[in-house]
Amino acid sequence: MPQTELLETALEEARAAGYIGRNVLGSGFDVDVLLHRGAGAYICGEETALLTSLEGYRGEPRLKPPFPAVKGLYGKPTVVNNVETLATLPHIVRNGPDWFAAMGTPTGKGTRVWCMSGHVNRPGNYELEMGTPIRELIYEHGGGIWKGRSLKAFQPGGASMMVLLPEHLDVGLDFDAIAKAGSMAGAGAMMVMDETTCIVDVARRLVKFFEHESCGKCTPCREGTYWMANLFDRIEFGEGKPGDPDLLLDMGYNIDGRSFCPLGDASTWFPRSVIKYFRDEFEQHIVEKACPFRGEREAVA
Amino acid sequence: MAVVTDQVTLTVDGQSVTVAKGTLILDAAKKLGIEIPIFCSHPKMEPVAVCRMCLVEVEKMPKLQPACAVYVMDGMVVRTRTEQVQRYQNGVLEFLLANHPLDCPICDKGGECPLQDQTYTYGPGASRYDFPKKHFDKAVPLSDKILLDRERCVLCWRCTRFSAEISGERELALIQRGKDTIIGTFNDQPARSEYQGNWTEICPVGALTSRQYRFISRPWDLDRTATICPGCSMGCNVHADARHNRLGRFQARENLAVDDGWLCDFGRYSFPSFQREGIERPRVRRDGRLEEVSYEEAMAAAAQSLRRAGPATAGWASPAATNEELFLFQRLLREVLATPHLDHGRGRGEAATALEPDDAALPIADLERCDHVLLLGGQAVIDAAPVLHLRLFKSERKGVRVHRVDDARAALEAVPAEAQAVGIVSSLGRKPEVDSLQGKLARKVKGSVRRLLVPDGPNGRGATDLGFGPGRGPGYASLDGKAGRARPDWEAAGVRALYLFEASPLHDFQASGEEREWIQRLETVVLQRPRPSPLDDLAHVILPGRAFVEKAGTVTNMEGRVQRIRPAIDAAVVRDDWKILQGVAQALGADWRYRDPDEVFADLSRAVPAYRADRIGERALWSERA
Amino acid sequence: MSLRKETVAMIREYARRYPSAQSAIIPALWAVQHEQGYVTAESLAEIATHLELPPSLIESTSSFYSMFLTRPEGRHDVVICVNAPCGLRGADEVLAYCERTLGIRAGQTTQDGAITLRSTPECLGACGGAPMMQVDHRFEENLTSERIDAVFERLRTEPAPHEVVKPKAVAPVKGEKARSGVEGARPRARRTQK
Numbered sequence A: 001m002p003q004t005e006l007l008e009t010a011l012e013e014a015r016a017a018g019y020i021g022r023n024v025l026g027s028g029f030d031v032d033v034l035l036h037r038g039a040g041a042y043i044c045g046e047e048t049a050l051l052t053s054l055e056g057y058r059g060e061p062r063l064k065p066p067f068p069a070v071k072g073l074y075g076k077p078t079v080v081n082n083v084e085t086l087a088t089l090p091h092i093v094r095n096g097p098d099w100f101a102a103m104g105t106p107t108g109k110g111t112r113v114w115c116m117s118g119h120v121n122r123p124g125n126y127e128l129e130m131g132t133p134i135r136e137l138i139y140e141h142g143g144g145i146w147k148g149r150s151l152k153a154f155q156p157g158g159a160s161m162m163v164l165l166p167e168h169l170d171v172g173l174d175f176d177a178i179a180k181a182g183s184m185a186g187a188g189a190m191m192v193m194d195e196t197t198c199i200v201d202v203a204r205r206l207v208k209f210f211e212h213e214s215c216g217k218c219t220p221c222r223e224g225t226y227w228m229a230n231l232f233d234r235i236e237f238g239e240g241k242p243g244d245p246d247l248l249l250d251m252g253y254n255i256d257g258r259s260f261c262p263l264g265d266a267s268t269w270f271p272r273s274v275i276k277y278f279r280d281e282f283e284q285h286i287v288e289k290a291c292p293f294r295g296e297r298e299a300v301a
Numbered sequence B: 001m002a003v004v005t006d007q008v009t010l011t012v013d014g015q016s017v018t019v020a021k022g023t024l025i026l027d028a029a030k031k032l033g034i035e036i037p038i039f040c041s042h043p044k045m046e047p048v049a050v051c052r053m054c055l056v057e058v059e060k061m062p063k064l065q066p067a068c069a070v071y072v073m074d075g076m077v078v079r080t081r082t083e084q085v086q087r088y089q090n091g092v093l094e095f096l097l098a099n100h101p102l103d104c105p106i107c108d109k110g111g112e113c114p115l116q117d118q119t120y121t122y123g124p125g126a127s128r129y130d131f132p133k134k135h136f137d138k139a140v141p142l143s144d145k146i147l148l149d150r151e152r153c154v155l156c157w158r159c160t161r162f163s164a165e166i167s168g169e170r171e172l173a174l175i176q177r178g179k180d181t182i183i184g185t186f187n188d189q190p191a192r193s194e195y196q197g198n199w200t201e202i203c204p205v206g207a208l209t210s211r212q213y214r215f216i217s218r219p220w221d222l223d224r225t226a227t228i229c230p231g232c233s234m235g236c237n238v239h240a241d242a243r244h245n246r247l248g249r250f251q252a253r254e255n256l257a258v259d260d261g262w263l264c265d266f267g268r269y270s271f272p273s274f275q276r277e278g279i280e281r282p283r284v285r286r287d288g289r290l291e292e293v294s295y296e297e298a299m300a301a302a303a304q305s306l307r308r309a310g311p312a313t314a315g316w317a318s319p320a321a322t323n324e325e326l327f328l329f330q331r332l333l334r335e336v337l338a339t340p341h342l343d344h345g346r347g348r349g350e351a352a353t354a355l356e357p358d359d360a361a362l363p364i365a366d367l368e369r370c371d372h373v374l375l376l377g378g379q380a381v382i383d384a385a386p387v388l389h390l391r392l393f394k395s396e397r398k399g400v401r402v403h404r405v406d407d408a409r410a411a412l413e414a415v416p417a418e419a420q421a422v423g424i425v426s427s428l429g430r431k432p433e434v435d436s437l438q439g440k441l442a443r444k445v446k447g448s449v450r451r452l453l454v455p456d457g458p459n460g461r462g463a464t465d466l467g468f469g470p471g472r473g474p475g476y477a478s479l480d481g482k483a484g485r486a487r488p489d490w491e492a493a494g495v496r497a498l499y500l501f502e503a504s505p506l507h508d509f510q511a512s513g514e515e516r517e518w519i520q521r522l523e524t525v526v527l528q529r530p531r532p533s534p535l536d537d538l539a540h541v542i543l544p545g546r547a548f549v550e551k552a553g554t555v556t557n558m559e560g561r562v563q564r565i566r567p568a569i570d571a572a573v574v575r576d577d578w579k580i581l582q583g584v585a586q587a588l589g590a591d592w593r594y595r596d597p598d599e600v601f602a603d604l605s606r607a608v609p610a611y612r613a614d615r616i617g618e619r620a621l622w623s624e625r626a
Numbered sequence C: 001m002s003l004r005k006e007t008v009a010m011i012r013e014y015a016r017r018y019p020s021a022q023s024a025i026i027p028a029l030w031a032v033q034h035e036q037g038y039v040t041a042e043s044l045a046e047i048a049t050h051l052e053l054p055p056s057l058i059e060s061t062s063s064f065y066s067m068f069l070t071r072p073e074g075r076h077d078v079v080i081c082v083n084a085p086c087g088l089r090g091a092d093e094v095l096a097y098c099e100r101t102l103g104i105r106a107g108q109t110t111q112d113g114a115i116t117l118r119s120t121p122e123c124l125g126a127c128g129g130a131p132m133m134q135v136d137h138r139f140e141e142n143l144t145s146e147r148i149d150a151v152f153e154r155l156r157t158e159p160a161p162h163e164v165v166k167p168k169a170v171a172p173v174k175g176e177k178a179r180s181g182v183e184g185a186r187p188r189a190r191r192t193q194k
Ligand code: SF4
Pocket: B152, B153, B154, B155, B156, B157, B158, B159, B160, B183, B202, B203, B204, B205, B207, B208
C-alpha cells in the first residue's frame, strides 16, 4: 500500500507543521483531511457512487437529482473534486490564476497530465499545456512508436473513449478539439497502438474491464457488458458469427443512454468506434476463424 | 396573472393530464390509463430505477428517462410508445431474458409473472443470446418458508428494499457485484423475518416462492375469495385462493387503512391448519361412547341437557367466531338459558376488562400521524398482531418516535410534554393500565392521547362489542346487576354445564390441566367446533361447525373496523354455526327464524347501533350512538 | 478465530470517527484483512457486532469490492493486470511466463504456499509502466523475465505481509469527539520492509 502510506505520511507531516488540524497556522480556522481508503471498484469514480461508498455501502451510483452539491455525503451538500483538480490548486494559489489561464487554449486553459501507455518508446506521465498537438505528445515526449513501427490508432481519454486515427494526430490536447475529432479527452489517458495491434483484442480487453467493473445495479450495463464480453471473446478467438459486429452495434444502442450511470453508457463507445473504423478486421477474424494478428504478439522482454 | 398552484399539467402520448407536484411520470401516465411497463418500481418503496424497463421519451431531455423515478414538471411532454422506446423495451427484455432460465412451465409464478406478461406485450420474438446461460443456485431454501431461485432473479431490488424500507430487518441484501450479483441472507443463514411471504408477492418473477405453495397450482386454476386473515385482530385483508376445494394460499388484498398491502407469515401460512380432512357427523355420548347422529338429534340432545342446567350453564366463545354467531350465541345463553356466564378468548380476563366502547380508539393508519407512539409491552404486542410492526416501522421512517416500553412509568417518561399526538399501543388485557396511563399522559402533554388495544383473535374486538363477556351486554349495555362470572370463576360460581364454541384452530379453547379436570366433572359439555379437538374426549355432544375460512359473516378488527369474511372453501354438509346455534335455541323453545347471516346482522344492528350494515368495511362509530 | 483486541479497538475507533458507523465498514474490513490476511464470514459477523449493524450489510459491502479476500491464499498475492494498455505490452505473455515459472495456473497457489497468482481485467493504475504486476498491493512495473524471477525469489522466503507488522493498539480517544472526527487515535500507516 505505498500510495496510502505516502499520503498518510504527508498528512502527518502537514499536521505536525500545523497546516491542517485545529487552528491552522494560528488563523483560528480548523480543517482536517481524512484519508479513506477504497477497496477496488472503478465505479466509485462516479461521484455519487463515491459518496455511497464513503457511507459504507456498495459503491453503487445514486439517482440524480438531487446532485451532491445539494444532497451528498450523509445527505449534506458536498463538493466532489478529483485528484487532478486538487493537484493543480497549489500552483494556481502560488502563481495566480492569470498565470494558469495564460497557458492553453481559449477553451482549455492551463495544463494537464497525460498518462501515455502502449506502443511508444517512452510511456509515462507528461504534463503539457492544453492544446499541445497529440503528435507532439506521442512523437516528441513519448519518443515515437516503438520498434520503428507506425501508428495504427490511439485512444485519447481513457478506457471508454472512442478510437482516433493517425489522421487525428494534429488535433490539440484540449476538450473541445478532441470532441470535434469524434472522441473525448476524458481522464487524460492516452493509449497508443502500433500497426501490429489487434484492435478487436484491445476492445475485448476494455469491454471485459467494464464487465468486471459494472456494479450490477442496472440491467443494460450488467447484462449488456457481459453479453458484449462474450461476443468479443468469441470473435477474437475465432468463433465469431457474421452478424456479430451488428449485434454489438445494436447492443450499444440498448446500453448507451439507457444505463443508470455513465459507466454502462461508456462501455459501448470504444467498441462502436472501432467497428466503425475497423469493421474489416472484425470480418477478417470471423471469416478466417482466427485472430490475424496473433503471431505478432510481444514476448516477455 | 400568475396563479400559484401545486398542480402541474403535462402531456403523455398527446393527452394532457393535471397532477399534483411530486407525481412520478409513471403515475401521471397511469391516471390517463397509459400503462408503462415496470419491474423495480413499487408504490411503497423509494424509486431506484435499476431495471430500466420503464424508460420513456421526455421532450428536451436527450436520454430516455425512467418514468418510475422522474417527477413531472409543468409543460413536460412525455412519449411512451415511440419507436425508440419500443425498440429499447425489446432490448431490455432481451437483456433480462438472456440469462433467465425460461423454466416457466415449472415455475410457480407462471401465469402471474410480470416478466412473462411483459415479454408477451413488449418483448422480442426470439433471443439473439446464443451463449450458455450464467448458472446460479436454484431452489435455495432461504428459510423454512421461502425458496430462492437465483437464476430467475432479475435483480429488481424489491425484496432487498422490502427488507430495508418496509420491515427494516435488513436481512436480505445484494451480494457480489456486476454480473455475479445475487441476493441472499448473511452467509446464507436461514431468514428469520416474520414477513417473508411478502417477498414472494413483490418479486416480479418466480425467484422468491413459498415452499408451501410450490407446484400446487397454476394461478388460473385458483378460486379466489376476498376475505379476512384468520390470524389476529389486525384484520388484514386477504385473497384466499383454493383449488378443488383445498386452500392453496393467502395473498394480500391491499387495504391501506388496515394492512397497507402486507401480511405476516403467521397469518399467511396459517391456511393449512384450516384444511378439512373428511366430513364429520355430529356425535352424542351414550353409555360413555360417542355415537354418530343427525344434527337434529344432536341439537335436541344438547338442548335437553342444557335445559337441565339452565342458568348454571357457562358459554365460551371463540374470538374467531363471527359477529353474527356471537350475537346469537349470547342471545342463546342470556335470553334462552338465562345464564350470565359468558366469556371468550384464550387470555384470561380480557372480556372482563372491556367495559365501554373504545371511543377514543386510534385508527391503525393514524399511527403514522402521531408524533410519539408508545408500544407498551414491546415485542409481545407485535407478536399478537405482527403486521402492526410494519405500520410502526413506516411511521418511524416518517419521523414518528416509537418507544418500546415495558411499563407505564417508563411510558410516561418517554413522551415529552410538547408532544402533539400520542398513540398508545398495547394488548387489551392491559386495558386498566392503559386507562390510567392515558389519563396521566393527557395531563402531561399538550396534544391528544389516543390508544389502540390489541385483543386476542380475529374477532376479539367484536366479541367485546357484542357483549360476549360476563360484565356487559351487546353494545356495552349495562346488565343491571346481573353480571356473570368470567371463565376462571366458573367452577366457584357453580357452573354445571359448559357450551364451548370454537371457530379456528388458531384460537381454540386452551384448557389447563386443572380446568380439564373440572370439565370432566361437569354434567354437560356441548362442544361446537370445526375439527377434532383435545376436548372431544370430555364432550357429551359434539356439533361439527365451520372454520373461519368456511363461513360468511363479519368480524371486527382491533380498531373497530367491521369487515366481511366469505367462505373460501365449501364445507358442504357441515352445518353453518349460526344455524346450529339457532337450532339449539329452537330446540329450547325459542322462536328464531333467521334465514341468513345478514338477517342476524340486521338484528344485531338494532342492539348495537354502532354496527351498521351500510358501513361494513369501516370502523364502528360509537360516539354517534343516539 | 476471533479478532485480536487491537483490531477490535481499531474498529470501534473507526465507528466513532465517522458521522455514521456504516462508514467504518470498509476501514474495518481492511483492519481485519490486515490482521488475518482475508475476511471470513465469522469476521464479517464480528464487524457487524462491533459496529452494531446487520451482518447482511457488511457482507453486501465487502463482497462488492474486489480487494477483500474471502479465504486463505498464499502468503503473497501476485496480480497481473491484463487490461488493454498492459495487454499492448505483453501482459498475456507475462502471465504465461509466471504460470510456467511457478507451475500453477492463474487463481492457484504454489505448493509451498508462498504465492497466489491471479490476473485481473481491472487496470491497476500503472499503465505507463506496463506490463506490470501488483505484489501484495505494491507495483512492480516494466516487467522482464529477470525482474519477475527476482520478485518470485524474494517472495519464496518472505513472510506474509500481515505477519510482518502487528497492528498497533490505538490510543483511546480523549475528551470530546474531535469536530472533524479525524483527530485523536488513528491507525498508523503500516510500515513494511522494502
Ligand atoms: S428475488 Fe425477486 S424481488 Fe428480489 S431482486 Fe430478485 S427479482 Fe427482485
